[in-house]
Amino acid sequence: MSTPSLRHRIACEAARLLDTRRASDFFGAKRAAARAVCGGWARSSDLPTDLEVREALQRLVPVEALEEGASDASRRYAAFATLLEPLESIHQPRRSHPEGDVLYHSLQVYELIRLQRPYDIDLQLAALLHDVGKGIDPADHVAAGLAVLGGLISERTAWLIEHHLEARRRREGTLGVRAARRLRNHECYEELDLLCECDRDGRVPGAMVPELDEALEAIHQLEESMGELP
Numbered sequence: 001m002s003t004p005s006l007r008h009r010i011a012c013e014a015a016r017l018l019d020t021r022r023a024s025d026f027f028g029a030k031r032a033a034a035r036a037v038c039g040g041w042a043r044s045s046d047l048p049t050d051l052e053v054r055e056a057l058q059r060l061v062p063v064e065a066l067e068e069g070a071s072d073a074s075r076r077y078a079a080f081a082t083l084l085e086p087l088e089s090i091h092q093p094r095r096s097h098p099e100g101d102v103l104y105h106s107l108q109v110y111e112l113i114r115l116q117r118p119y120d121i122d123l124q125l126a127a128l129l130h131d132v133g134k135g136i137d138p139a140d141h142v143a144a145g146l147a148v149l150g151g152l153i154s155e156r157t158a159w160l161i162e163h164h165l166e167a168r169r170r171r172e173g174t175l176g177v178r179a180a181r182r183l184r185n186h187e188c189y190e191e192l193d194l195l196c197e198c199d200r201d202g203r204v205p206g207a208m209v210p211e212l213d214e215a216l217e218a219i220h221q222l223e224e225s226m227g228e229l230p
Helices: 003-019 026-038 050-065 072-089 102-116 121-129 138-149 155-162 164-172 177-185 189-201 212-225
Strands: none
Touching: 003 026, 003 050, 026 050, 050 138, 072 102, 072 121, 072 212, 102 121, 102 189, 102 212, 121 155, 121 189, 121 212, 138 155, 155 164, 155 189, 164 177, 164 189, 177 189
């Protein structure tokens, strides 16, 4: 078997392991996938890069989440649900996240954003999806999330997710001067700063939040009412 073909098979198997939560990080997924595909040991040169696994995961999730004949919008929201549901089992350090699991945090951030920007679909989706990568690669959850969300979200939503950690660093005073200036000069900076604020505030134990399906349905209906569905 050629090395490119073997790398592709290992990447696809690693993506499947991550998607089904049988692996919790890229390194472990690649090693387990290599054992499954090769029946044992694999050369380092045969292992795919993290980017190759992310691309395989991006192709995998939307396909598996959707029913045949579903509309494009239904496909998107089914994919969102598939990515978000596992976050309920991922708990974060109590010191920084006393509220508990990642899904509960994400729903708190969404609800805070919805109350302040009830008609901003892109921002609401960014709030709900900003930590989705923690279910794929906790070591680099922003890149992992953006990789798997590619093609499912707008450029504006992607930009907000991509830079939400930088916005936090700017608030903490640890972001470089030039990087901070670039953020402030962006047309979506106000929304990014609000997302950062709600990310900070959405960590309350016992806070009332909607169910995941209710949140997704609310955004879906908002898109329909505003005529923004493709």
